[in-house]
Amino acid sequence: MTTVAPTAGLPLALSGLRRYWRWVLLVVGFVILQAVFSSADEFPAWFDDTFKDPIDRAGNWMQAHRRTHVVFTDFFTPLSDAVRWALDSVESALLWVPWFVLPASVFLVVARSHGWRPALIPAMAMLYPGLIGLWEETVDTLALMTIAVFISVAVGVPLGVWGALRPRAEKTMRPALDAMQTVPAPVYFLPMLMLFGIGRVPATFATVIYALPPVVRLTTLGIREVPSHAVEASEMFGATPRQTMTKVQLPMALPTIMTGVSQTIMMALGIVVLATMLGAGGLGQEIMDTLSQRRTGRGFAVGLAVVAVAIVLDRISRAVVVTDRSKLPSTRTTLIAVSALVVLVIVGFVTGTTEFPDVWDVKTFDPVDNGVDWTRDNLRWLTRWFNDLVVAEFYVPVRDLLIDTIAWPVLVFVVGWMSWMIGGRKLAVFTTAMMLATGAIGMWSPSLDTLTQVVAAVALSVAIALPVGIWAGRNPRVEAALGPVLDALQTIPSLVYIIPAVIFFTVGVVPGIIASVLYAIVPGIRITALAIREVPEASIEASQVFGATPRQTMFGVRVPLAAPTIMAGINQVIMMVLAMVIISGLVGGGALGFATVSAVKRSEFGNGAEVAFAIVAIAMILDRTTQAIAERLRPPAAEQ
Amino acid sequence: MSTAQTIGVDALPAVLAGVGVYKVFGPKPHRAMEMAAEGISREEILRTTGNTVAVCDVSFEVARGETFVVMGLSGSGKSTLVRCIARLLDVTRGQVTLNGDDLMAMSEKELRDVRRRNMSMVFQHFGLFPHRTVIDNVAYGLEIQGLARDIRRERAREILDVVGLGGWGDHYPQQLSGGMQQRVGLGRALAIEPEVLFFDEPFSALDPLIRRDMQNELLRLQAETQRTIVFITHDFDEAIKLGDRIAIMKDGAFDQVGTALELLANPATPYVREFTEDVSRTKVLRAGNVMKPHEGETVGPTVGADRSIDAILSVLLETTDEIGVVDPSGSLVGVIDRGAVISLLEPGS
Numbered sequence: 002m003t004t005v006a007p008t009a010g011l012p013l014a015l016s017g018l019r020r021y022w023r024w025v026l027l028v029v030g031f032v033i034l035q036a037v038f039s040s041a042d043e044f045p046a047w048f049d050d051t052f053k054d055p056i057d058r059a060g061n062w063m064q065a066h067r068r069t070h071v072v073f074t075d076f077f078t079p080l081s082d083a084v085r086w087a088l089d090s091v092e093s094a095l096l097w098v099p100w101f102v103l104p105a106s107v108f109l110v111v112a113r114s115h116g117w118r119p120a121l122i123p124a125m126a127m128l129y130p131g132l133i134g135l136w137e138e139t140v141d142t143l144a145l146m147t148i149a150v151f152i153s154v155a156v157g158v159p160l161g162v163w164g165a166l167r168p169r170a171e172k173t174m175r176p177a178l179d180a181m182q183t184v185p186a187p188v189y190f191l192p193m194l195m196l197f198g199i200g201r202v203p204a205t206f207a208t209v210i211y212a213l214p215p216v217v218r219l220t221t222l223g224i225r226e227v228p229s230h231a232v233e234a235s236e237m238f239g240a241t242p243r244q245t246m247t248k249v250q251l252p253m254a255l256p257t258i259m260t261g262v263s264q265t266i267m268m269a270l271g272i273v274v275l276a277t278m279l280g281a282g283g284l285g286q287e288i289m290d291t292l293s294q295r296r297t298g299r300g301f302a303v304g305l306a307v308v309a310v311a312i313v314l315d316r317i318s319r320a321v322v323v324t325d326r327s328k329l330p331s332t333r334t335t336l337i338a339v340s341a342l343v344v345l346v347i348v349g350f351v352t353g354t355t356e357f358p359d360v361w362d363v364k365t366f367d368p369v370d371n372g373v374d375w376t377r378d379n380l381r382w383l384t385r386w387f388n389d390l391v392v393a394e395f396y397v398p399v400r401d402l403l404i405d406t407i408a409w410p411v412l413v414f415v416v417g418w419m420s421w422m423i424g425g426r427k428l429a430v431f432t433t434a435m436m437l438a439t440g441a442i443g444m445w446s447p448s449l450d451t452l453t454q455v456v457a458a459v460a461l462s463v464a465i466a467l468p469v470g471i472w473a474g475r476n477p478r479v480e481a482a483l484g485p486v487l488d489a490l491q492t493i494p495s496l497v498y499i500i501p502a503v504i505f506f507t508v509g510v511v512p513g514i515i516a517s518v519l520y521a522i523v524p525g526i527r528i529t530a531l532a533i534r535e536v537p538e539a540s541i542e543a544s545q546v547f548g549a550t551p552r553q554t555m556f557g558v559r560v561p562l563a564a565p566t567i568m569a570g571i572n573q574v575i576m577m578v579l580a581m582v583i584i585s586g587l588v589g590g591g592a593l594g595f596a597t598v599s600a601v602k603r604s605e606f607g608n609g610a611e612v613a614f615a616i617v618a619i620a621m622i623l624d625r626t627t628q629a630i631a632e633r634l635r636p637p638a639a640e641q
Numbered sequence: 642m643s644t645a646q647t648i649g650v651d652a653l654p655a656v657l658a659g660v661g662v663y664k665v666f667g668p669k670p671h672r673a674m675e676m677a678a679e680g681i682s683r684e685e686i687l688r689t690t691g692n693t694v695a696v697c698d699v700s701f702e703v704a705r706g707e708t709f710v711v712m713g714l715s716g717s718g719k720s721t722l723v724r725c726i727a728r729l730l731d732v733t734r735g736q737v738t739l740n741g742d743d744l745m746a747m748s749e750k751e752l753r754d755v756r757r758r759n760m761s762m763v764f765q766h767f768g769l770f771p772h773r774t775v776i777d778n779v780a781y782g783l784e785i786q787g788l789a790r791d792i793r794r795e796r797a798r799e800i801l802d803v804v805g806l807g808g809w810g811d812h813y814p815q816q817l818s819g820g821m822q823q824r825v826g827l828g829r830a831l832a833i834e835p836e837v838l839f840f841d842e843p844f845s846a847l848d849p850l851i852r853r854d855m856q857n858e859l860l861r862l863q864a865e866t867q868r869t870i871v872f873i874t875h876d877f878d879e880a881i882k883l884g885d886r887i888a889i890m891k892d893g894a895f896d897q898v899g900t901a902l903e904l905l906a907n908p909a910t911p912y913v914r915e916f917t918e919d920v921s922r923t924k925v926l927r928a929g930n931v932m933k934p935h936e937g938e939t940v941g942p943t944v945g946a947d948r949s950i951d952a953i954l955s956v957l958l959e960t961t962d963e964i965g966v967v968d969p970s971g972s973l974v975g976v977i978d979r980g981a982v983i984s985l986l987e988p989g990s
Contacts, residue, residue, distance in 0.1 A: 233729055234768035234826075238782040238833065239757030248784075252772040 023422050030414055038408035046443030052614075053442070053607030060195050060606030067198065081202045084148065088201055092144035099349020100136065100356065102342060104128045107313055109338045111320040113330060123316040126309035130284075133302050136356075141283035143310050145201055145276075146269055149208035150314060153265050157213050158258065161220020162246065171221055178214040183620045184613075185580040186211050186272050187597045190279055191609040194601060204273070204281035212269040219261025223254030255322060262318050267491075270311040274497075275584065278601050284310070288497065292587070297504050298369025304497035377505055388511045391457065396510055400453040404446050413437060416622075424629030431625065435618040444615035450592035451582060452619060454510055458517035458578040463571060466522045470529025470570075471555075474563075480530055490523045499585060513585025513594070521577040528570025532563035561634075568631035575623050583616060593619075655702035656869045657726070657837055662699045662735035664718070664725050664893075667692030670733045683892055695721040696732075697893035703837075706867035710884030712874055712916075718893040719873045720765075723841050726871060727762060728752060739837065757786050761835035765842040767826045769814040775825050776801065776810030782833040797832055804828040805858070820851035824858070831862075840872040844879065856882055877916045881925055889913050901925045923950035923982075931982065932966040932975030943967045946974060950982060957982055 018025065068074070095103065108117075108124035130139035164171035189210050193203035227250050235245040251258075277285030284307050291300035329335075377384075403412065413436050421429035439448050473480040498519050502512035536559050544554045560567075586594020593612050600609030665673045673692035676685075683694050695718045703709040713719040724730040726737050728744050737744045739759060747755065761782065769778050776797050777784075783793035801807050804824040814822050823843055830838055844852040856879060863870070874880055880887045881901045888898040889912070897909040905925050908914040929946035943965035944953045956964055963976040 228766065228768070230764045230766050230768035231770060233724075234762065234764055234770075234829075235781070235785075236729060237727060237756055237760070237762040237839075238785045239753040239755070240785045241753065244785060248781075249770055253770065255772070 157216030223257030466525025474533025
């Protein structure tokens with residue numbers, strides 16, 4: 002094309018056409034299809050009943066036969082009984098001992114391997130829920146989390162080992178693990194409901210499913226990362242594969258596996274609150290109650306209690322697994338500590354102080370609530386303005402545009418064509434099929450409604466996260482200052498975000514969007530900062546040597562080199578926003594979120610499955626397209 | 642090179658032997674081996690079949706108590722070769738025998754038994770276990786053998802003294818310096834009292850001074866107990882210093898096998914000559930090589946017959962007389978005069 006003279010009009014137009022024909026076809030296709038289908042109705046739900054009815058029937062059948070059929074009596078019921086027994090045992094054991102024994106044990110266990118100073122924080126965290134009158138609820142949640150994390154580790158580590166030893170197993174597991182992490186949690190609730198009914202047992206299993214992937218992934222990674230010469234050395238001494246695994250590979254992978262366990266605990270923490278929808282009780286129920294009563298102060302206090310549980314579990318899990326035995330105290334010290342605990346138990350029973358005393362019970366948090374009410378009333382002009390702006394200027398027009406104005410075949414074409422431009426034929430076939438299937442089961446409109454909310458929240462999140470992330474990435478001081486804030490935002494269970502959002506913005510789509518933004522900007526900022534910081538110093542210097550201004554260096558070198566990583570961050574933002582938008586169905590977000598909640602609450606299996614499919618479809622389309630974009634932005638890898 | 646040329650000192654019984662060893666990575670190993678046998682270059686084979694011929698028709702014999710050094714540059718296949726000999730990798734074709742038993746024909750279990758008792762390896766990057774203390778690293782092989790904790794700790798403690806790490810047992814390897822870490826690796830290999838020891842570039846990750854220390858340490862240990870050693874290195878000086886015989890490896894095959902002196906005197910290929918050219922003869926030649934045989938009473942200073950000329954220069958400079966050369970038992974076997982040494986130092990001799 003370089004030989005074409007600039008004056009030759011027609012060839013130039015031709016060359017332009019050859020270059021941009023994809024875009025031209027996109028526009029032309031859009032116009033033609035829109036003209037043809039302008040009067041088309043809503044997406045015809047051809048397969049609504051074909052899909053829904055069998056699932057309803059299966060669900061009802063399971064409910065009816067839970068006590069009689071062999072699948073339940075011989076498998077699910079014993080499994081469920083075993084888990085219930087474990088939950089009950091842990092909980093009653095924790096409630097049986099005098100209350101002060103718990104913080105004392107936490108302190109001693111952590112102090113044993115990490116010294117007494119780091120042990121103070123988890124011990125205080127263990128004490129805190131009692132101080133606000135949530136002792137029993139906290140023990141309830143602690144028991145559920147402990148059992149869920151225990152099952153996750155017991156299942157996840159062997160799976161991870163298997164994945165590390167058999168690349169093919171890892172290849173088949175990866176999409177399943179991806180799906181478990183991309184799919185918003187409420188989607189699991191329905192199958193759990195079908196199999197285990199309502200209560201703490203399905204809540205435990207839903208938590209396990211959600212929390213399992215990190216421990217599997219990081220076990221695989223940890224074992225893979227064990228240097229090959231260490232494995233060879235072990236083989237050279239005639240170790241069997243099992244000996245090499247237990248004596249070399251697993252111990253050397255332990256730090257990585259423990260990172261996975263920490264992540265698993267964090268994930269479990271997020272879900273355990275939501276699992277209240279399945280009747281889990283505990284702190285989750287408490288949060289739900291404060292949410293419906295609009296009590297910010299109380300909600301915040303309960304949220305902190307959940308964080309406290311996470312801190313306790315995380316520190317304990319780290320303390321139990323000791324890598325450096327030389328730092329452990331002597332057997333004598335350990336014996337003294339254990340006998341001290343026994344003495345504490347006896348003292349508790351003799352003095353009759355097993356229950357957490359009511360003296361410190363601060364149940365009201367009135368001042369906080371009043372303060373929040375006052376602030377809310379005085380900020381109403383601002384919040385209302387913002388609320389109206391988002392709803393009237395963005396949400397309603399965009400939703401109506403997608404659902405009513407643009408005919409559905411046009412939307413399918415545009416999305417399919419663009420995915421082809423981004424990721425090739427495979428992606429195009431995938432997105433098109435997913436869209437058609439979603440429409441065919443009658444989920445077209447609620448899906449687009451949810452999508453609109455996701456787009457709004459993602460746009461806001463990226464608008465905040467990118468500049469802040471770039472700023473933090475270039476300025477270590479800013480990053481250090483942001484660190485604790487981001488840490489806190491990341492540890493708080495997602496549902497807690499909704500409480501202030503609802504209080505300030507009343508019920509509707511806006512609190513959901515606000516909560517999503519708060520929830521999702523953290524990884525956005527973190528990954529952007531990381532990406533900017535990781536740009537090789539040599540590239541920056543090279544740019545400066547050529548006399549580039551800081552601005553030119555920023556947009557000519559830093560941003561392009563950081564783009565693939567930033568895109569991966571945006572991918573995470575989108576996934577987290579989607580999860581939150583679904584959860585915000587609890588507070589008037591409507592659409593798929595509300596449909597999930599109501600399906601779970603009313604045990605409508607067929608409806609629930611359709612909603613779940615639609616959510617999964619949106620999640621996977623968004624996930625794959627953003628990953629494809631990230632892939633395109635990546636510079637070609639070096640050739641072998 | 643032909644098989645006949647690579648067969649070593651046949652007076653001693655071979656502990657370890659390899660015959661026609663091939664190792665090919667890739668999809669069509671047999672086609673690749675045929676092409677290699679026809680003399681087609683490795684690049685050509687890789688381009689047309691996608692196979693990498695890492696080791697190509699290598700044969701060797703290592704006698705009991707001998708240090709056999711395989712010297713080659715990176716990519717020559719030396720590391721792959723030692724892994725084939727130890728059967729950390731399965732050979733594509735060929736045979737490796739230990740005391741006449743074919744290692745390749747052994748089942749996993751038989752191989753494990755051989756490894757537990759008869760062979761051991763020291764690795765380039767040490768291959769230490771960071772989660773175990775130094776003593777537990779050294780005791781690892783004994784633990785795999787199934788020895789009780791007390792016995793293996795006792796044995797490991799003795800070995801730590803042997804490699805000069807007495808008192809460091811309760812540290813973790815990463816708390817030690819590089820040289821000390823490799824002493825741990827060496828101790829771990831020695832602890833099981835193996836018949837054959839493999840060294841895969843054990844000292845190349847160390848500083849030059851530490852490397853020299855470790856080489857001397859190995860020579861000292863060899864002087865105490867003669868072990869059968871296969872030693873891989875990319876450093877020709879190291880090969881000369883440690884090797885009884887040296888194999889120069891290039892493109893997966895042995896270019897030449899012989900003592901340092903043989904390589905120096907008759908380099909078989911231009912490639913071998915490239916290495917030997919810059920080597921000072923005084924490093925390679927030993928007192929025993931340049932002496933005039935002489936029996937009788939010792940006069941003046943004496944030196945050991947196996948000392949290099951470099952090492953005895955200071956003695957030579959102190960006196961104008963002839964100096965005596967003695968064998969390990971201390972009896973005089975010859976004399977050296979300065980003239981003979983000076984003529985060695987002249988270029989082109």
